[in-house]
Amino acid sequence: MRKLIAGNWKMNGLTADIAEARAVAAGLAAAGGKADVMICPPATLIARLASALENGPVAIGGQDCHAEAAGAHTGDISAEMLADAGASAVIVGHSERRTDHNEDDATVRAKAEAAHRAGLLAIICVGETEEERLRGAAADVVTAQLSGSIPDGDPGRIVIAYEPVWAIGTGRTPTGDDIAEMHHHIHRHLCDRFGSAGEEIRILYGGSMKPSNAAEILAIAHVGGGLVGGASLKAKDFLAIVGAAGGL
Ligand code: PGA
Secondary structure (H helix, E strand, O other): OOEEEEEEOOOOOOHHHHHHHHHHHHHHHHHOOOEEEEEEOOHHHHHHHHHHOOOOOEEEEEOOOEOOOOOOOOOOOEHHHHHHHOOOEEEEOOHHHHHHOOOOHHHHHHHHHHHHHOOOEEEEEEOOOHHHHHOOOHHHHHHHHHHHHOOOOOHHHEEEEEOOHHHOOOOOOOOHHHHHHHHHHHHHHHHHHHOHHHHOOEEEEEOOOOHHHHHHHHOOOOOOEEEEOHHHOOHHHHHHHHHHOOOO
């Protein structure tokens, strides 16, 4: 299975940073690799990155969308708008959205359905907090998030991102065994729900992935790629992670 390395720029990125995205595309085009590469910039840069990187090897994704296609929702952006701006995917249910905007599983599921309605790949994020892991509830928490957040249709346009909340932006990562165990658990859940189509759903790892740990994490069974925050902001680091996925 081809790995997917997706960069989540979060609330970072101004006009000057388009150069970083161009450098990523140039680094890939020079090498022609075996991984899929995506950048999810802030909404303000989607259209400009899409046109700067048009027909190149880097796909563009949004970081969130509203469940409805249009309407009176000041400040929100629909999946149709992301597609119209040039995105082919959208992250839904990131833990920062779940926390900052009180998004529950039903909301995340509605957003994933909106992504599919607009023809986008839905990157659905799940992951336990540190407190949940310490009391042994990590697998149950992730199971509940998967059950509640994944829509029924279209498993071919779903990617799951397992992001332990306590590993995001902290420099801390789970052990290889813990990642292997959780990715196996998620894989089984997807196979139980979607049958053979579930086998094909990529499960990204996210949370402090960086050039120094990417090769080790990406070699773990059922790790189908990475969702990369901080280390996606500089082309050099991001390309090093893409290289660890076989993408250079
Ligand atoms: P990080 O973020 O790589 O900075 O830990 C990952 C994410 O939140 O997607």
